[in-house]
Amino acid sequence: EAQVTQNPRYLITVTGKKLTVTCSQNMNHEYMSWYRQDPGLGLRQIYYSMNVEVTDKGDVPEGYKVSRKEKRNFPLILESPSPNQTSLYFCASSLRGPYNYGYTFGSGTRLTVV
């Protein structure tokens, strides 16, 4: 089944403890992206990648890192999480970009930083 898999689904962590949210897609998509979704603010892009080893900042990149060493994986790294990073996170992929093809989204990771 074509899908984007994120792990974990739920995570509660403490301020400052480094964490990684994994994302993997099995559709050979070139374009991958991370979003966070907050009430009243909608979906905001954190980082995106147009292909292996090509990443760029989205609208809200502060406090996050990403890497794209393989086509299928696009992990999101929070080096020192803070409470304002409590949010619902989505990984998404697209064949060559969402502009014409739209996205396939993962099921989400609900992160709570205390």
Next chain:
Amino acid sequence: TQLLEQSPQFLSIQEGENLTVYCNSSSVFSSLQWYRQEPGEGPVLLVTVVTGGEVKKLKRLTFQFGDARKDSSLHITAAQTGDTGLYLCAGAPSGTYKYIFGTGTRLKVLA
């Protein structure tokens, strides 16, 4: 700022009723996508509209792209409780690679 404004913001209707959701912008879009998001899940792509004036049907859902490609609508006929969710339009204004999401319409269909 390029925006996709959706209306209404919230909608609560009885099963069997019809409804229309709107997505408007002052910018021209080369294409627009519509997604539905259920609580706690990721958005799911429903359709892409590309040509001005285009109409696409997906069972009881009818999507239309405005002639000037600045707006779109989603009409649901005989709504069912399974249609409950957040509906999002999205796209990149022509000449840009900035993909933006609409403000969303939260639909609740009551049995």
